[in-house]
Amino acid sequence: MPGWVLFVTGVLTLAGIYGALAMALNLEAGWAGLWDLGTAGLFAVGGYSFVILTAEIPEVSFAPELPMMAGVVAAGLITAVVAAMIGLPSLRLRGEYFMITTFAFAEVIRHLITNEGEITRGSSGISGLERPFDDLVSGRDYNFVLLGIVVVAVIAVYLVLRQTAKSPFGRALRALRDNEAAALALGKNVTRQRLKAFVLAGLIIGMIAPIYVWYIRSIFPHLYVSDITFVTWTALVVGGIGSLRGPLLGALILMSVTEATHFLQVDADKATLIASFHPIIIGVALIAILRFRPEGLLPARRDYPVARPTGLGGAEPPGPPRTLVPQGDAAGGGH
Amino acid sequence: MRIVVDDVSKAYGGLAALKNLSLTVEAGAITAIIGPNGAGKTTLFNAITGFDRIDEGAILLGERRIDRLSPWRIARLGIGRTFQTPAGFGTMSVWENLLTAGASDESERVLAAFGVRRPSKGFDDVAARAAELLERLELAHLASIPVEELSAGDAKLLEFARQLMRKPETLLLDEPAAGVAPDRIAELSTLLREFNEEGITIAVIDHNLSFVLDTASRVWVLASGEVLAEGKPHEVAKDKRVLETYLGQVA
Amino acid sequence: MQNIVFGILTGSTLAVATVGFALVRQTEGFVNIAHGQYLALGAFLGLFFMESWGVSVFLAGFLAVVAVAVLGVVVARLVFDPVRERGALVLFFSSIGLAYALYGINQVVFDPAVRAYPVNFGKNIDLGSASITVGELVVIGIAAASVILLHVFLTRTTLGTWVRAVAANPELAEVRGVRVRLTSGVVWFIGAGLAALAGVLIGVLGTVHSEIGWANILMILAAAVVGGLGNIYGVIAAGLLLGLAMDLSTLVIPTEYRLTVAFAAIIITLLLRPEGLFTVARRKEEVA
Numbered sequence: 001m002p003g004w005v006l007f008v009t010g011v012l013t014l015a016g017i018y019g020a021l022a023m024a025l026n027l028e029a030g031w032a033g034l035w036d037l038g039t040a041g042l043f044a045v046g047g048y049s050f051v052i053l054t055a056e057i058p059e060v061s062f063a064p065e066l067p068m069m070a071g072v073v074a075a076g077l078i079t080a081v082v083a084a085m086i087g088l089p090s091l092r093l094r095g096e097y098f099m100i101t102t103f104a105f106a107e108v109i110r111h112l113i114t115n116e117g118e119i120t121r122g123s124s125g126i127s128g129l130e131r132p133f134d135d136l137v138s139g140r141d142y143n144f145v146l147l148g149i150v151v152v153a154v155i156a157v158y159l160v161l162r163q164t165a166k167s168p169f170g171r172a173l174r175a176l177r178d179n180e181a182a183a184l185a186l187g188k189n190v191t192r193q194r195l196k197a198f199v200l201a202g203l204i205i206g207m208i209a210p211i212y213v214w215y216i217r218s219i220f221p222h223l224y225v226s227d228i229t230f231v232t233w234t235a236l237v238v239g240g241i242g243s244l245r246g247p248l249l250g251a252l253i254l255m256s257v258t259e260a261t262h263f264l265q266v267d268a269d270k271a272t273l274i275a276s277f278h279p280i281i282i283g284v285a286l287i288a289i290l291r292f293r294p295e296g297l298l299p300a301r302r303d304y305p306v307a308r309p310t311g312l313g314g315a316e317p318p319g320p321p322r323t324l325v326p327q328g329d330a331a332g333g334g335h
Numbered sequence: 336m337r338i339v340v341d342d343v344s345k346a347y348g349g350l351a352a353l354k355n356l357s358l359t360v361e362a363g364a365i366t367a368i369i370g371p372n373g374a375g376k377t378t379l380f381n382a383i384t385g386f387d388r389i390d391e392g393a394i395l396l397g398e399r400r401i402d403r404l405s406p407w408r409i410a411r412l413g414i415g416r417t418f419q420t421p422a423g424f425g426t427m428s429v430w431e432n433l434l435t436a437g438a439s440d441e442s443e444r445v446l447a448a449f450g451v452r453r454p455s456k457g458f459d460d461v462a463a464r465a466a467e468l469l470e471r472l473e474l475a476h477l478a479s480i481p482v483e484e485l486s487a488g489d490a491k492l493l494e495f496a497r498q499l500m501r502k503p504e505t506l507l508l509d510e511p512a513a514g515v516a517p518d519r520i521a522e523l524s525t526l527l528r529e530f531n532e533e534g535i536t537i538a539v540i541d542h543n544l545s546f547v548l549d550t551a552s553r554v555w556v557l558a559s560g561e562v563l564a565e566g567k568p569h570e571v572a573k574d575k576r577v578l579e580t581y582l583g584q585v586a
Numbered sequence: 587m588q589n590i591v592f593g594i595l596t597g598s599t600l601a602v603a604t605v606g607f608a609l610v611r612q613t614e615g616f617v618n619i620a621h622g623q624y625l626a627l628g629a630f631l632g633l634f635f636m637e638s639w640g641v642s643v644f645l646a647g648f649l650a651v652v653a654v655a656v657l658g659v660v661v662a663r664l665v666f667d668p669v670r671e672r673g674a675l676v677l678f679f680s681s682i683g684l685a686y687a688l689y690g691i692n693q694v695v696f697d698p699a700v701r702a703y704p705v706n707f708g709k710n711i712d713l714g715s716a717s718i719t720v721g722e723l724v725v726i727g728i729a730a731a732s733v734i735l736l737h738v739f740l741t742r743t744t745l746g747t748w749v750r751a752v753a754a755n756p757e758l759a760e761v762r763g764v765r766v767r768l769t770s771g772v773v774w775f776i777g778a779g780l781a782a783l784a785g786v787l788i789g790v791l792g793t794v795h796s797e798i799g800w801a802n803i804l805m806i807l808a809a810a811v812v813g814g815l816g817n818i819y820g821v822i823a824a825g826l827l828l829g830l831a832m833d834l835s836t837l838v839i840p841t842e843y844r845l846t847v848a849f850a851a852i853i854i855t856l857l858l859r860p861e862g863l864f865t866v867a868r869r870k871e872e873v874a
Contacts, residue, residue, distance in 0.1 A: 035675065047599055089857045096617045096815070098680065100807050104852040107804060111846040160449075167448030170440045171427070175435045178424040178857050183386065185418070187410035187502060196445055226800070230682055237679060259383070276693035283686030291669055310563050 008078055009143045015248075015255040016150035017212050019031025020157045022229075022235040022247030029233075031170060032197035033177030037099045038086060039232050042104025042202050044113060044224035045082045052119055055129055058262070060118045068132050070310040072210050079206025080199050082109075089196040091191050099108060101332050106229065114221040129213060143199025146214055153211055153246065162244055164200070172256035173197055195301040234286045239297025249298055257281055336398035337362040338383060343392030343402075347562075348417070352378040354560040355384070355392070360505065365531050366538045367551035367568070374557040375421060376540045380507050384416045386410040387433055407438075413504030417511065423495035426485035429474060429493055432482055433465035437500035468496045487514030505536040511568070512546045521545060524550045548572060588716040589833045595830020597720055598729035599787045601822045603802060604809040605733060606780030608821040611810065612753040613773045614666070616677035621781050622803025623688035628654045628782025629789035629798055630696045633703055637696040643705050651779045658778020659771050689799060698796040703789055725787050732783055733822055736776070740818070745772055799844075805832075806847035812855045 021039060028034040054071035057063045066074065090101045113120050120126075137145050164170045176183040176190045183190050214220050231254065239250025258278045289296065338360040345353040351377045360366045367511040374384050381387035383394055385406040401409055408544050410416075424432050438461060440482050443445065450469040469475040477485065484495060491514055498506055511527070514518050519542065527550050541547050547554065548568040556577050564574045571577055607621045628650045635646035665684055669676050692698075707721030740746040748769045751759040760766050788802065805828065813824030828848055835847045 089853075093856055094458065096674065097811070099678070100811055101853060101856050102618070104808070106851040108846055108853070110850045111843065111849070115840065152865040164445070164448050168434075168442045169445050169448045171431060171435050172443045173440065174427060175424040175432075177423045178426055181386065181406075182421075182423055182497070183415050184386070184406040185410055187407050187495060189407050189440075193443070230686065233679065234680070238717055273694060274696065275699075278690065279686040280690030280694075281779045283683040283690065283791075286683030286686070287680050289684070290672075290676050294669075294672060294676065299671070313471060 006140065006143060008212070009147050009253050011259045012252075013143070013147050013150050013215055014259065015234075015252040016147070016154045017215065017254060018206060018232060019209045019248040020150075020154050021205060021232045022239065022251050023157050023161050023227050023244075024201040024208070025232050025236050026242065026244075026247050027164065027204070028197055029236065031165070031173040032145065032194050033173075034091075034194060034198060035095070035099050036085035036107040036198070036201075037226075037229055037233075038234075039107040039205065040224045040226055040228035041086075041102075042079050042083055042086030042205045043209050043212070043228055044106075044109055044221070046075045046079040046206030047112055047213045047219055048120060048209040049078040049206065051126055051213055055126060057121065057126055060119055060121060068130075072207055072289075075209055076207035079209070080203040082240050083202025083205075084199045087195045087202075090286060093195050103226070103229075105106045106224075106226065110221050110224050113224070120221075122162065123221055125218055125223075127218030127220075129217055129219065131214040131217070146211075148157060149214070150211055153208060158244070158248070159209070160204070167243060168197070169193075205320045233284060234282050236296075238285055238296060240298040241250060242299045246296050246298035248294065254282065254285065276323045304319075336413075336504065337536075339395040340379065340383065341393045341395065343382060343394065344377075345382055345387060345389050345391050346376075351560050352363060353382065355388070355560060356557070357392075357521050358565070360534050360536065360538045361553065362505075363534070364553055365527065365551045366536075366537065367534075367547040368540050368562070369542070369544070369547055370536060370557035372544075373559070375560040376557055376558075377509055379557070380416055380509055380538075380540065382416060383409075383483055383507065385557055410501070414502035414507065415498035415501055416507040417491070417494045417498060417503070417509050419509045419537060421487075421490045423482040423485075423497065425482060428479050429469070429485070430465065430478040432497055433459045433468065433500055434461060436497040437461035437464060448461050453577060464500060472496050482494055488516055488519070489514060493513060497523070499530070499535075503535060505538070506530075508537065510541050511539060512541050512543045521549070530540045544572075564581060587838060591713070591716050591722070591828070592720050592725060593830035593833035594826070595791060596833055598726050598827035599755070599791065600805055600809055600829045602676075602729045602780055602787065603730055604806045604813070604821045605818055606777040606784070606823045607677070607734060607806050608810055608815065608818050609736075609749070609773055610777040611815055612818065613749055613756075614662075614677075614770065615756075616674040616681065616814075617807075618777075618835055619678070619681045619809075620684040620688060620713075621681075621777070622653050622690050622799040622801075623685045624658060624778045624781035624799075624807075625785035625802050626796075626799030627688065627855070628693055628785030629794045630692055631782070632789060633794050633847075634691060634696065636704065643703060643786075643790065647790075650786055651782045654782035654785075655775045655779030658774040658781075658824035662770065662774040663752055684797070685803070689796075692799070693796050700793050700825075702796040703849060707746065707811040712782065720776030720789070725791060728750065728783070729787060730781065736780070739776075741857075746767070784833045790855070804845070805848050811852045818866050 021043065025036065025050050028036045050071045051061075052062065053064055053066045053074050053307055054068055055063065056065055077312065088104045090098055090105070093101055098195050113312075116122075129211055131142070131146070132149065134142070140165035172183075172188065172193050176188060176193060212223075218221060235254050236247050237250070238254060239248065240246030258281050261274050261277050261281075340356060340407055342359050343353050343356050344351065356375070358379075368375055368379065378387060382389045382402070385404050385408070386400070393400055394400070396409075396412055396414065399412075401412065401414075404412075424435060427435065445524060466475075469478055472495065474489065474492055474496065475491075478490060482490065482493065488490075491511055495508070495511065508527075512529050515523055524546055527539070528538055529582065538549070539551065551568055554566065554568050554571040555562060556574070564571055564577050566574070603621075603625055607618065610618050610621065618848070631650035631653055632643070633650050635641055636643060637644070641649070660683065665680055666677055669680055705721065705825050707719035709720050711718050711720065711723070722872045738746075740750055745768075748759070749762045749772065749854060751762065751764050752766060752773075756766065759769075784796070788798065809825040809828045810821050813821030815821075828851060829849065831846050832844050836844055839847075
């Protein structure tokens with residue numbers, strides 16, 4: 001198999017994983033106005049829940065070795081519960097306080113994983129993990145299987161979020177993001193709706209987490225440093241906050257560019273040097289997008305048709321497109 | 336039910352916004368609250384609707400104390416309010432603003448988005464009420480416009496309409512006439528009296544004295560966080576202290 | 587009680603790092619995540635000057651501080667000023683982008699291996715149940731001096747008064763004739779310079795490595811939140827407290843949880859007192 005096919009498969013897989021994460025983040029940040037910096041923590045909870053519940057791990061006190069599908073569902077549910085535990089106290093904080101708190105929770109989670117070696121094997125992690133359909137397809141062909149899984153997952157997440165976006169629930173989230181005081185004055189339980197968005201995002205992140213574990217084939221705490229959070233955020237900002245397809249496009253572009261650096265054939269010495277360009281690319285992309293195209297590459301307004309005043313099915317009056325994120329305030333929509 | 340503000344004080348830092356203030360918003364009436372800038376009018380509304388915690392005193396809805404409740408709970412007890420600057424849900428259309436305002440908790444559940452336990456009825460009622468209000472407030476032609484593109488006057492009207500979607504028992508309006516074109520102010524006055532006759536208790540803050548005198552059946556004059564005068568509109572308009580402190584300052 | 591000595595050392599360097607962060611937060615109005623990378627750059631540059639130019643640690647540190655301070659001003663003009671109108675969140679995410687870019691550049695330019703400053707800490711002074719070296723005393727002295735100098739600057743000079751005026755109310759300051767742009771430049775110069783100074787001090791006490799910026803921004807955030815984000819005196823106290831808490835915590839809980847203490851402090855503080863421990867409660871929730 002030619003090298004570039006493997007490369008493209010790898011990039012698409014990674015882009016799919018980050019795209020799904022960015023879509024979940026979009027539910028929180030883009031619609032509910034929750035500027036969550038704890039994605040990496042929830043992703044770690046999902047990944048570790050899955051591995052601990054399903055894998056055969058030597059020297060570990062708790063390893064029930066559940067079937068994989070049960071593990072994926074359990075990972076989602078556990079992550080959702082953890083999200084609720086983080087969300088309940090944090091959601092009353094505003095702006096940067098909320099961001100710092102969620103960030104701190106993510107770090108605490110990573111420290112706990114590193115230090116509670118009894119069930120996680122600490123910083124050395126767990127490797128050589130089994131993957132679904134491992135025995136059917138071997139070697140390099142497995143990359144295509146994994147890509148297939150990612151595609152299915154991305155489509156599923158996309159459909160769930162599209163359905164959410166156009167539902168009264170999604171509308172309520174955007175309403176309280178736009179104007180919290182007005183929502184409160186209408187008797188909306190703003191905190192409760194935010195908590196629901198936070199938990200739903202947690203559920204999605206937790207169910208994607210096993211795919212990342214399959215991609216890496218092992219799990220260790222260092223996988224879940226804040227880079228995960230910031231790369232996801234960059235993908236979302238590049239693609240367009242609030243937009244439905246934007247996060248996917250953002251993740252695809254970001255992964256193509258950063259992973260393309262692997263194409264440069266260099267000796268091991270220069271490899272570390274080349275790796276240093278990843279953060280530079282991510283950093284410059286974030287700065288440039290915020291400055292020159294704050295609404296992202298796929299502005300949110302394209303995703304939502306103008307609502308029809310006639311209610312359920314009926315003639316649609318002409319009207320201008322609407323923006324989800326106010327111009328010039330793309331990442332500044334927090335209230 | 337009437338709203339009783341009993342001996343309420345509220346300070347920001349060292350600055351007293353409300354000083355042992357007592358007043359009543361009688362059920363069924365249109366009450367106006369006037370006074371110069373900084374008199375504490377908006378603070379009073381914020382206190383009643385739970386957006387500001389009061390330092391001392393009590394606020395009652397009927398017999399029930401409401402001064403420790405959160406804003407959304409107070410709204411659910413039937414007290415709606417509007418804001419001085421009506422931003423609304425800016426990125427959403429006028430129509431969606433009304434649907435959101437009228438949506439029930441059941442319809443806003445996550446599972447309802449996926450057709451699980453979706454409320455069978457309710458949506459059509461909400462849509463019908465929204466359409467009716469758009470007609471009545473002459474906003475129908477703006478239905479699909481994003482709210483952030485509305486003029487200040489239209490935004491005021493929309494905010495009024497959003498509140499009406501909830502069928503509030505009492506409605507506190509913070510400067511409803513501000514930004515409304517002068518030739519439409521009389522219309523607004525008529526509209527408020529119509530809704531009042533349909534059973535909504537209204538309390539209104541405004542600077543436009545002729546609008547207030549036209550609309551209200553009872554007027555409270557505030558100055559520096561205290562009640563300066565209260566009474567029927569024509570009485571208050573003749574009150575010397577009012578003329579001195581309030582009208583003198585405005586003129 | 588050697589842990590108390592360690593705690594004071596950690597705390598004093600953390601206070602220096604955080605006070606610069608708080609100054610920027612207060613006057614520029616946003617949380618600058620790149621502050622950690624300024625710190626890293628200071629640590630790397632100081633080491634570079636010492637190794638390549640053979641200058642003393644004091645001169646190397648001074649040069650590093652000035653270089654990063656100037657960089658801080660230039661970067662503020664290039665990266666932050668153009669998006670200032672878009673609000674604190676865009677500035678915040680821009681600073682994350684900047685942090686990433688600087689982090690990568692640090693790795694490209696400097697040797698990413700873990701290294702130590704080639705310094706001699708001198709004689710060991712016996713304090714009974716603990717001991718401290720002359721070098722460590724000098725570090726504490728420099729940290730204390732820089733904080734005191736900052737206080738003198740803020741309270742006794744015209745520029746310092748301007749900084750405080752802008753921090754309290756930028757619109758009013760501008761109306762009253764404060765040269766806001768100059769003040770902003772001064773704040774960036776001092777803020778980035780203090781970050782670099784903290785970097786050199788932390789590098790001297792421990793090691794210099796590529797993750798030094800990220801590791802420290804986490805502790806800076808913790809100290810800043812505990813101290814009340816923009817409250818300069820609050821964060822000095824919080825930095826010291828947190829340093830002590832982290833190093834004393836190792837007596838009762840496993841050493842691995844040293845950093846966790848910092849995050850637990852953030853979470854506990856915010857849940858108990860959302861405005862920080864040292865701030866006068868000041869609720870500015872916009873309602874209308």
